[in-house]
Amino acid sequence: MTQSGVGSVVAIWRYPVSSLAGEKLPRAHITERGLSGDRQFAIIDTETQETVQPAKKVWGRVPRLLSRQDPEDGQVLVSLDGKDWLHHDDPQLWKQLSTFLGRHVSVQPYGAKLKDRIAQHRYSLSPIHLLSRQALDALKRILPGSIIDERRFRPNVVVDLKSEGGKPPELNLLGQEFSIGNLRLRGTQPCGRCSFTTLEQFGVPEDRSVLRTLITQYGKNFGIYCEVLNEGWLELGDEVVADLHSAPSSIVIVGAGQAGGSTARVLRECGYEGSIALFGDEPHPPYERPPLSKNFAVDRDQPALTSVLTSAEAEAMNVNVHLRETVVHIDRSKRIVETASGMEYPYDRLVLATGGTARRLAKLDRGYGRIHYIRTADDAERLRRAFKNAASMFVLGSGWLGLEVAAAVRKNSIDVTLFGRDARLCAKALPEVAADYLERVHVENGVRFVLGKEPRFTEHADHVEVVYDGKVEKADLFVVAIGIVANDHLARRAGLDCRDGILTDTNGATSDPEIFAVGDVSRQSSSARLDGIRLESWQNATEQASRAAHAMLGRDGPSLPLPRFWSDQYDITIHIAGMPDPSAIPQSADDGPYPFWQFENFAIGVNRPREVHQFAISQEQASVGKLNGNGSPGEKPAAKGTRRHLPDMRPLREGQLERIHVEPIGEIVVARVGDEYFGLQDRCPHAEASLSEGFLEGRRLVCPLHFAEFDLATGTPYNAPKGCSKARSFLIEPQGDQFFIWVPDAG
Incomplete structure (x- = not known):
C-alpha cells in the first residue's frame, strides 16, 4: 500500500x-x-x-x-x-x-x-x-x-x-x-x-x-x-x-460458508458502508464446517450449527443474504453475476467463496439411501439419522474426515471398518510416527482398518457390499470421505486462471483485479510450492477472508500466520502448527499417552495445546499469538450483584485452572495468577470448547481449540476469530481459605 x-x-x-x-x-x-x-x-x-x-x-x-x-x-x-x-x-x-x-x-x-x-x-x-x-x-x-x-x-x-x-x-x-x-x-x-x-x-x-x-x-x-x-x-x-x-460501492460474495460469511463480517468491521450481497446454495446462514464430522450422537437432538454470521447479525450489518440462490454466470465485462432464477446483480468487487464438493465414487449410489458424503449440515444430519437403524458401517478415506467420522460413529457403538488406499493413515499429511499413534488409538477404540487395498463397493437395498483380495463383506452404511473437488467451475467459465482451484495471491486476488477468491477454492501462491497451495482449514477460511476484505478496501491486512490445524477424535485433540511434511523425522519427541513431536518447521501435539501454541509463537516473525506488553489484565469486574460463598473452592497453585459449578451461572473456570484469582465462564464464546482445558499465557487464558486469548479480568478476546465476543468474567474474592463470587443480578 x-x-x-x-x-x-x-x-x-x-x-x-x-x-x-x-x-x-x-x-x-x-x-x-x-x-x-x-x-x-x-x-x-x-x-x-x-x-x-x-x-x-x-x-x-x-x-x-x-x-x-x-x-x-x-x-x-x-x-x-x-x-x-x-x-x-x-x-x-x-x-x-x-x-x-x-x-x-x-x-x-x-x-x-x-x-x-x-x-x-x-x-x-x-x-x-x-x-x-x-x-x-x-x-x-x-x-x-x-x-x-x-x-x-x-x-x-x-x-x-x-x-x-x-x-x-x-x-x-x-x-x-x-x-x-x-x-x-x-x-x-x-x-x-x-x-x-x-x-x-x-x-x-x-x-x-x-x-x-x-x-x-x-x-x-x-x-x-x-x-x-x-x-x-x-x-x-x-x-x-x-x-x-x-472503496468500491458494491461487493458481491458468492458462497455463504465460513469464508464468505467471514468476508462480509470483516468488511463491515473495517467500516465499509457500501452494498454487500451474499449468495449461498444452502438454506442455512453461514456456519463452520469442521464440527459437522465430530458429533453424531443419535440419542440427542440435532446439534446446533456453529454460526459465522447469524440472520440477525446480517440484518444488523446490512448484509443482503440470498440463501438457496445459486450464482450460475459471471459477466466480467459488465461486472454482473446471474443467478439460476435469472436475476442479475452488479458488482464493483466480486468474491468467490464457493468452497468444494465432496469427491464421489462413480456408479455407486443407486438410490437406496445407504451411501453418504459429508460436506453440508444436511449431509451430516442425514447420516446421524441413519445411525438409528445401523449396526455396521464402512468408511472409505484414511484422512482427517474419515478418521473423525470413524471416531464419532464408534461412540454410538456401531462397528466400523475403515478402508484406505494408502498403506498408513493421513499419508499425505502426517509423518509416520504420528500416523502410527493415531492408528493405535483407533484400534484400541474398536475400529478395524483395511489399508493399502483397492476395494470395490456396491450398494444394495438392504446393505452395502465390498470386495477386496477375493473377500466379500457387508455393512449397513457407507461413508465416502476421499476429499473434495474445488468448486472453480464458475471461475473457469468466466476465464479466470484456475488449476484445481482458483489461482490467487495470499490476499485472494485473482487474475482479474476486481475478483477475489477465498477459502477452500483458492489456490494461493506459495514460495514453498511452485503450483501454489490450496488450504482446506478453518484457519485459512477465516484469515484469508480478512486479508481479502482489507485488500478490496486498499488496506494492509493481517500478516500471514503460521498454518494451524486441529482434529478431535475420541477424547483427544491433535494440534498441528506449521505445514506438516509426511516424510519428516522428529527432531525431538515427548512420548507417552499424549505425545508431542517437534520437527524442523512444524510441530504436532496430542492434547498438548500449550506446547503447540508456544512452538507457533516461536516460529512466527509477526506472531498473531504474541502477547502485548507485560500482559497486565484490565480492570476486574465491579463488586455488583449477589456475593456468594464457594464452599467447594480451595486455594489453587500459581498458574492453576479449576473448573467449578456455580448456580445460576453454570460452569466457570477459576485461575490463579500471583496472589489474584480470576473467574471466566467455562466456555469459549466462539466454539464448543471448555476454557478450563486451555492454558495460561501471562494473564490471558488461551482456548485449547482456536487459541483465542481472553483477558482474565475482563474476558476481552485477543487474536480471536472475527466476531468472537467477550468471555463472561466474574469477580472472585479470596478471604483466607474461603472464596466468594459476585453473581450479577438478572437483567
Whole structure:
C-alpha cells in the first residue's frame, strides 16, 4: 500500500473532565492511552456514586461547564462561565456545581475509591476521536440553519483531508495504519453519536436536528476512533500520511460458508458502508464446517450449527443474504453475476467463496439411501439419522474426515471398518510416527482398518457390499470421505486462471483485479510450492477472508500466520502448527499417552495445546499469538450483584485452572495468577470448547481449540476469530481459605 500526504491537523482538543467542554491546544503529547490529560476526571453523583451521563435528562446541563489543565501546576480546573476557574477538588467548586446541577456532586479522578465502588469510565473505546473538516462542512450544507461547531462532537483531532466522493474521508482510514507527524495511528471504528450531541454546550446552542440528521445521513456515526500505535507529539499543521483509497460501492460474495460469511463480517468491521450481497446454495446462514464430522450422537437432538454470521447479525450489518440462490454466470465485462432464477446483480468487487464438493465414487449410489458424503449440515444430519437403524458401517478415506467420522460413529457403538488406499493413515499429511499413534488409538477404540487395498463397493437395498483380495463383506452404511473437488467451475467459465482451484495471491486476488477468491477454492501462491497451495482449514477460511476484505478496501491486512490445524477424535485433540511434511523425522519427541513431536518447521501435539501454541509463537516473525506488553489484565469486574460463598473452592497453585459449578451461572473456570484469582465462564464464546482445558499465557487464558486469548479480568478476546465476543468474567474474592463470587443480578 502506497501512502502519501493527504491532509493536515487543524485543531487539537483536550477534555480533562468527561462530558465537560475542553480546551484547544497548539500541541499535545499522545500516549497509547490517548491524549495526555484527556478525560481523566468525572463528575460523580454523591448520593448514587454514579458517573454523570449528560444523555440523561437530569444531567442535561453538564455540557455547559468547562474544564482545562492549569499550565503551571497541571491541576485540573473547572468553570461555570469561562471566567472564574477553581481546582477540581475545591469544596467551593463542588458547592457551585451542586447548585447549578440541582444534585450533590463532586469531581473525582477515574480510579478514585468512593464509598463502595471505584470511579470507572462508562465505556472503553480507542483513545483518539478524529474528525475531518470535510465531514463538518458536509453537515453544514445539509443543515444551513444550524450552528455546526466542532465542539459539539468532542473530537480530539480535527483534520483537513483530501476528499473523493460524498462520504466523510476519515472513514477511508478505518482498518488501516496512518501517520500524523511522528505518530502512528490505526482507525478502529466509526464514532457513534448520542443525544449528547443535541444538548446546549458552552458557546453552542441546543439543536435536536443535528442528531436526527446524523441518524438519517450517517447512521449515527460522525468521525472515527483511532488506536495509538506509538507515543509522540501532535502539533497543529502536522501532515497526515495515509492511503485514502476509494472503496468500491458494491461487493458481491458468492458462497455463504465460513469464508464468505467471514468476508462480509470483516468488511463491515473495517467500516465499509457500501452494498454487500451474499449468495449461498444452502438454506442455512453461514456456519463452520469442521464440527459437522465430530458429533453424531443419535440419542440427542440435532446439534446446533456453529454460526459465522447469524440472520440477525446480517440484518444488523446490512448484509443482503440470498440463501438457496445459486450464482450460475459471471459477466466480467459488465461486472454482473446471474443467478439460476435469472436475476442479475452488479458488482464493483466480486468474491468467490464457493468452497468444494465432496469427491464421489462413480456408479455407486443407486438410490437406496445407504451411501453418504459429508460436506453440508444436511449431509451430516442425514447420516446421524441413519445411525438409528445401523449396526455396521464402512468408511472409505484414511484422512482427517474419515478418521473423525470413524471416531464419532464408534461412540454410538456401531462397528466400523475403515478402508484406505494408502498403506498408513493421513499419508499425505502426517509423518509416520504420528500416523502410527493415531492408528493405535483407533484400534484400541474398536475400529478395524483395511489399508493399502483397492476395494470395490456396491450398494444394495438392504446393505452395502465390498470386495477386496477375493473377500466379500457387508455393512449397513457407507461413508465416502476421499476429499473434495474445488468448486472453480464458475471461475473457469468466466476465464479466470484456475488449476484445481482458483489461482490467487495470499490476499485472494485473482487474475482479474476486481475478483477475489477465498477459502477452500483458492489456490494461493506459495514460495514453498511452485503450483501454489490450496488450504482446506478453518484457519485459512477465516484469515484469508480478512486479508481479502482489507485488500478490496486498499488496506494492509493481517500478516500471514503460521498454518494451524486441529482434529478431535475420541477424547483427544491433535494440534498441528506449521505445514506438516509426511516424510519428516522428529527432531525431538515427548512420548507417552499424549505425545508431542517437534520437527524442523512444524510441530504436532496430542492434547498438548500449550506446547503447540508456544512452538507457533516461536516460529512466527509477526506472531498473531504474541502477547502485548507485560500482559497486565484490565480492570476486574465491579463488586455488583449477589456475593456468594464457594464452599467447594480451595486455594489453587500459581498458574492453576479449576473448573467449578456455580448456580445460576453454570460452569466457570477459576485461575490463579500471583496472589489474584480470576473467574471466566467455562466456555469459549466462539466454539464448543471448555476454557478450563486451555492454558495460561501471562494473564490471558488461551482456548485449547482456536487459541483465542481472553483477558482474565475482563474476558476481552485477543487474536480471536472475527466476531468472537467477550468471555463472561466474574469477580472472585479470596478471604483466607474461603472464596466468594459476585453473581450479577438478572437483567
